[in-house]
Structures are given as C-alpha cells and as structure tokens.
Amino acid sequence: MRISKLKYEQLLESVLKFDEPNINTSFASIPEDNDLERFFDQSIFPESFSNKSVLGMDIFQYSQYDLKKQTLIPFLFKLIQEAVLKNCIKSNSYLFQKYKDKEKLLKDFIHTGDGGFQILDTPLHAIALAINFELFLRYYNSYHFFPKLRKTIGPISLRYTISSGTIFQFDQNYFGPAIINCARMINKDNLNRCLLDQNTFDWFMHHMMGVENLQFASIEDIASYPAFAMYDLKKANDSEMLFTHKKDFSFQKIISTDVQKIGQITAKNTSLDIYNLHLQYLGSIQEAQEKPIAVTIGNLNLSGID
DSSP, rough: OOEEHHHOOHHHHHHHHOOOOOOSSSSOOOSSSHHHHHHHHHHHOGSSSSSEEEEEEEETGGGGGGGGHHHHHHHHHHHHHHHHHHHHHHHHHTTTTTTSSSSHHTTTEOSSEEEEEESSSSSSHHHHHHHHHHHHHHHTTTTTTSSSHHHHHHHOOOEEEEEEEEEEEEEEESHHHHHHHHHHHHHBBBBSSSEEEEEHHHHHHHHHGGGGGGGGOOOHHHHTSGTTTSSSSGGTTTOOOOOOOOOOSSOOOOEEEEEEEEEEEEEEEEEEEEEEEEEEEOOOOGGGTTTOOOEEESOOOOOOOO
C-alpha cells in the first residue's frame, strides 16, 4: 500500500476557502460553526493511512567520539548504507523486488546524521535490512571494508529499533505513530540492542507463530503470508542471502533468534510495550561466499532502559 500524501499547497488552498489569515486586532471570537473542520472530516481519512514498518538505527555512543570522528561518521554511515541497500536488492531479490534500485529506498529514509529511520513494507524487510547492516559493519570493523577509514575512525556499532504502524507523508517529510514510537524506543535505550514494539511482535506472531521461527522460514513460506500476496515468487534468485527457497533445517542462514519482553517504557505520557530481539546470522555477501561469517544483532541484556 502506498503512503498517503498530504501537500501544503493543496491544504492551504482548501483552508483559504473557509478561513482567512488576516489578523484581527480588535475583539476576536471563537467560531460557533466550524465548516473547515467538517471539510477535513470529509476529505482526510486517517483510518486509510498506510501501515508500514520502520527500522531505526543510530551509531552507538556517537557523542563520545572526538569531533574529527563525529565529522566523519555520517560519511561512513552513508558509505555503509549505500553498500547495504545495493546488496539488499541484489542478494535479497524476493523481499526487495519492489525496489528497482537503492534510490527508492533512500527516498523512504529519514536521515539523522548518525543514523536514521528506514520506512519499509513489513517487519520482515526491517529484519533483513538490519542483518545486511550488521554484516557490512562486521566487514568494516574487521578491516575488510575501507580499512584505512576504519583505522582513522575506529570501530563502530549500531543499535536498532523496529516499530510498525500508521505513516503518512506531508510534502517530502514522513510522520505518524510508527516513526514516533521508533524514535522513542531508540532514545530510551542505553545499550546497542534491537528493540521491537508490540505491533512488530504481533506481526511475527500472526505470520510465523513468533519471531523465533525466522530461522525456519523459507521463501515459499513467506510467499504464503498475506503481506506478500502481490509478490512474484519467480523473482527469488538462486543465491538468496537470508532464506532458502524451500523448508531447510540445516541452520545455514539465520541460526538463532531469541525474543524477551522487557516491559513498558513511558515517553511523553505514552506507554509502549517493548521486546528485546537477539538474532545471529551465518552468511556473507556474494563477493565473499567462500568465507561465511557469523554476526549478531542486539544482545541479551535486559537492563539499561530508562
């Protein structure tokens, strides 16, 4: 489903039909009849707004780097992001078949300097993207990806949050509860974890009886999920990075998943139920298939949530 779009010029044109910007310096009265509100009730339908998933990422302890490294880290993040998005489309062709190139993914990315928020169709896309990021981070941290830049900046780590919910677009910017909740979770975390909100946890429970079953999912399984009804199974290639074509219990890709409920966090008078995800992946990018490596997303520490 496409993200609902609101445009400033169109809204302004509508508002000016019912309201006026002239400042009244004499006595002002509150309108008894609000025809503008009735117009909005008849033209804006929040219940039709798109449901999307958001992967939040930021560089763990970014503020503790010295100024030179803080200056270079946004550049490094973009380097890694470009490689990750390219690899997602190339090596995860079934999941990312609706993205012809990385530009479409970048268009749905909200940059924060030391990270950002990637808007995606489902929580499964968010997990896939996080694994790709963690894989390229490992290549970077182990001097296999821009080794001189690694020596200059030093090691980095990312923390992740995944939320799901309503999103809408106003001009070129994105808004909605899914983005707000994702930002609130990442701001509350003091460690480099991967946190899920209740909607994301419920999505996995509904589609695959829990996020723990990621390691047993095949592309044929995923193709049966309602969210993937319009996906073409023929778009899956022979070297899919994350999931086998058919059910496979050889544990060669996602090798373990653990999820634990942390509890509730409160931010700006809003309570959120959050879960801690710990996931391990064994694999590689196509250029390094002869040497698979294991990477970990999140950790098992449940403390450190404000």
